[in-house]
Amino acid sequence: MYDMAILWDWIAFSVRWLHVITAMAWIGASFYFIALDLMLKPAKHLPEGAYGEEWEVHGGGFYHTVKYLVAPSEMPEHLTWHKWQSYTTWLSGAALLMIVYWVGGELFLLDPTKADLTLFQGILISGGSLTIGWLAYDFMCKSKLSEQPTLLMLLLFVILVVMSWGYNQIFTGRAALLHLGAFTATIMTANVFFQIMPNQRIVVDDLKNGRTPDAKYGKIAKVRSTHNNYLTLPVVFLMLSNHYPLAFATEYAWIIASLIFLTGVTIRHYFNTMHRTGKGPLWTWLITALLMVAIAWLSTAQSGETYEESEARELTAYEQKFASADGFEDAYYAVTGNCSMCHAREPSWEGLHWAPKGVVLETEADVARHAEQIYLQAGRTHAMPPPNAIEMDQESRNLIVAWIKEVRQGG
Numbered sequence: 001m002y003d004m005a006i007l008w009d010w011i012a013f014s015v016r017w018l019h020v021i022t023a024m025a026w027i028g029a030s031f032y033f034i035a036l037d038l039m040l041k042p043a044k045h046l047p048e049g050a051y052g053e054e055w056e057v058h059g060g061g062f063y064h065t066v067k068y069l070v071a072p073s074e075m076p077e078h079l080t081w082h083k084w085q086s087y088t089t090w091l092s093g094a095a096l097l098m099i100v101y102w103v104g105g106e107l108f109l110l111d112p113t114k115a116d117l118t119l120f121q122g123i124l125i126s127g128g129s130l131t132i133g134w135l136a137y138d139f140m141c142k143s144k145l146s147e148q149p150t151l152l153m154l155l156l157f158v159i160l161v162v163m164s165w166g167y168n169q170i171f172t173g174r175a176a177l178l179h180l181g182a183f184t185a186t187i188m189t190a191n192v193f194f195q196i197m198p199n200q201r202i203v204v205d206d207l208k209n210g211r212t213p214d215a216k217y218g219k220i221a222k223v224r225s226t227h228n229n230y231l232t233l234p235v236v237f238l239m240l241s242n243h244y245p246l247a248f249a250t251e252y253a254w255i256i257a258s259l260i261f262l263t264g265v266t267i268r269h270y271f272n273t274m275h276r277t278g279k280g281p282l283w284t285w286l287i288t289a290l291l292m293v294a295i296a297w298l299s300t301a302q303s304g305e306t307y308e309e310s311e312a313r314e315l316t317a318y319e320q321k322f323a324s325a326d327g328f329e330d331a332y333y334a335v336t337g338n339c340s341m342c343h344a345r346e347p348s349w350e351g352l353h354w355a356p357k358g359v360v361l362e363t364e365a366d367v368a369r370h371a372e373q374i375y376l377q378a379g380r381t382h383a384m385p386p387p388n389a390i391e392m393d394q395e396s397r398n399l400i401v402a403w404i405k406e407v408r409q410g411g
Contacts, residue, residue: 005372005404006380012099019092023239026085027232033082034229037222038275040067049073070215075207083197090189093239097182101126101175106318107369108175113305113313115170125170126179133159133183134190141195141224149223153230153265160184160261164254173248173304174241174358180257181238184231191224229272233264245358246296251303256295263291302354307345310363319368322407331403332367334396335374338385349389375404 040052051069055062101109105119109126117125136159145152163183167176199217206213237260241247247256266284274280305313315323322328342349343361359373360366367374377384378392379400385392 003380005375008099008103009376012096015092015096015099019089019096022085022088022092023236026089027236029082029085030225030229030232034226034272035275036065037067038272040065047072070218071203071207071213075204079204081197081200083192086189086192090185093182093185097126097178101178104372106316107372109171110316111170111172111175112316113309114172117170122171126175129163129167129179130183130186133163133187137187138190138194146223153227156227157258157261161254161258164257168254173245173250173253177238177241177248177253177257181235181241184235184238188228188231188235191228195224196221230265230268231261233267234261237264243357245302245354245356246299249304249354249358250299250301252298252301256298259291259295259298263288266291304345304358304360307362310360310365313365315365315368319365322368322371322403323364325403325407325410327399327403327406328364328368330399331374332364334392334399335361335367335378338390338392338396339374339378342385342389371404371407374400379404 036054039054041054042052046053046066047068049068049070049072051067053064053066055064057063102123105122105126109122110117110119137156140146140152140155145155160180160183164176164180167179167183171179199221202217203213234257237247238257241257247253250256266288270280270282270284339361341347342352343355343359345355345360345362347353347355355361359370361370361374379397382392382397
């Protein structure tokens, strides 16, 4: 039974792999079509209703692309829809969030030092919060604010900042940034599902029935697609942030996440301008560099539970389950004896300033909280500790395996 942890980890790995693959496909298609749209050039020989054309070379062949401002006069026999990249990315991401942050919520989602929540309450906040952004954003886009695109983007940024702060008040730093990324990605996929695709279907249906499509549907889809373009890079950063404690294990993580959205705007503005005019504004890189310097400075303000606080507080029910099992004491000394030189609040290993991935293994609460990861990293595999750091003997690894086996059999 206890080896289900291994199977579950492989399931999580497989879903993450799928998520990364589909995200690359979606982001690649998004960047390509935005660039293509900006590079289109008018020409006299274009068909009626055509807006512009672009010639490209790739893979030994030449491609001639023509864009219609609304739609061609007749519906082509073959039409490729670009939607499944977005849908599959969101669905696989939602599945991964459930696997890691709902099933593993006691460790990765809930922070007992921030908010006294049950796992069920945390899951409700996690899932329910993802819809808030879309509802607020969609309402603004359909209001008169749509006539003021700059103001609309500023209000969206304000919503993202508020959500960044809110997530950091209740979730672990890692979960807070991940949820902000999921919150933003939900807006992006909802744009595709509820706006871009339905409006395109209206245009196709009009063509099939001999009606002249209204240009407003294409304009709506274009606006939402442009918004997605500017949100893409910050989402990628937030999805990667769980690997870097300097991003999430700081009291200013919510400000770091907010500033990342500004870098997404400056970077995309450079490339969008370059695709449109052939030359990008260099000042955007200066602003991006300054923002990253500010982020790096903020990241040094580390936060979290102190050794004394961890020692003094009452163990959570999840931690108690592991700490009360037979074999915990032996496993605890095996872990602290082999891992705490690096996984400490103040690591003693030369060159390390913070515990790898923010995982601290000093107190009984620390070790009990990370029991599943210890089992996989140092019990069932030899991933930790690194062989060039310390040679952990097999007896110590066996103590960890025996401890987790007792927990599983007792549960």
